Amino acid sequence: MTADEVLRIARTSVSLGISRIKLTGGEPLLRSDILDIVRGLASISGIRDLSITTNGTRLSALAKPLKDAGLTRINISLPSLDEKTYSLVSGGNLNEALGGVGAAVKAGLHPVKLNMLVLRGLNTADIPTMIKFARNSQTILQLIELEPVNINDDYYNEHFFPLNGLEQELKQQAVSVETRGDMQNRRVYTLSGVRVEVVHPIENTDFCARCTRLRVTSDGKLKPCLMVNNNLVDILSAIRRGATDEDLKELFVKAVERRQPFYNPSRAN
Secondary structure (H helix, E strand, C coil): CCHHHHHHHHHHHHHCCCCEEEECCCCHHHCCCHHHHHHHHHCCCCCCEEEEEECCCCHHHHHHHHHHHCCCEEEEECCCCCHHHHHHHHCCCHHHHHHHHHHHHHHCCCCEEEEEEECCCCCHHHHHHHHHHHHHHCCEEEEEECCCCCCCHHHHHHHCCCCHHHHHHHHHHCCEEEEECCCCCEEEEEECCEEEEEECCCCCHHHHHCCCCCEECCCCEEECCCCCCCCCEECHHHHHCCCCHHHHHHHHHHHHHCCCCCCCHHHHC
16 A cells, blocks of 8 residues: 555544554554654544554664654564564564664653563563563563464464463552453553553453454455454555545445454354
8 A cells, every 4th residue: 555545544534433543564664654654644633542563673763753753652562582582483683672662762652562472482481571671661561362363273372371370460469450441351460660461362252342443454455353354345446446535434334344253152162
């Protein structure tokens, strides 16, 4: 999609009541026009929250320009503070990612959240270190369970690590516990000087029942459900055929009508 096409889809969504937009990937900061996109999105009346999820390796140079362009906050994927583990999981450079974290905090993006995908056999032992780093860097740590999306069954079965036991430990240590009703009832544990969120993204009735997200794929299709790929609605082709704003609104309505809860307890039987 071109920047103009991204912005037109965004304007259509805002006209229908959407007020929060997150740019994800892949890696969104690889786009040479990312500042134009952020600046354009920030100028749309009605958007009250604009964020990006990134691996952070390009943030040292881009954090302040992104903030100046209108970015509200940022999520940085950081699976480990160990160089070998980080490289194994992400394939990137840890020092570049850490530089990006510092640059984002310094630029005034708030909050800066660290997304730690917890993987059995790879980084579970790193969780205490990550909590300490989040405290010292004035960031929020999000611990995220692995979900079976874009990976094979063998990888999922080997590395999935349930976070229920860890949540009990956090609860015992917490000064306070907040339940985020706007985010699938996930819990936020405030420890001494740091906040830790725990994300159970699948097999979770709250995740489906409280989901209000609609995704747009990189090739311009509306995606009603994270876990399903057979109900997409092609909006980019309509734009390139000269669709009117009303035509695009109808495609959004069509996508929402295709929404169905993915989680179904009978699937486990």
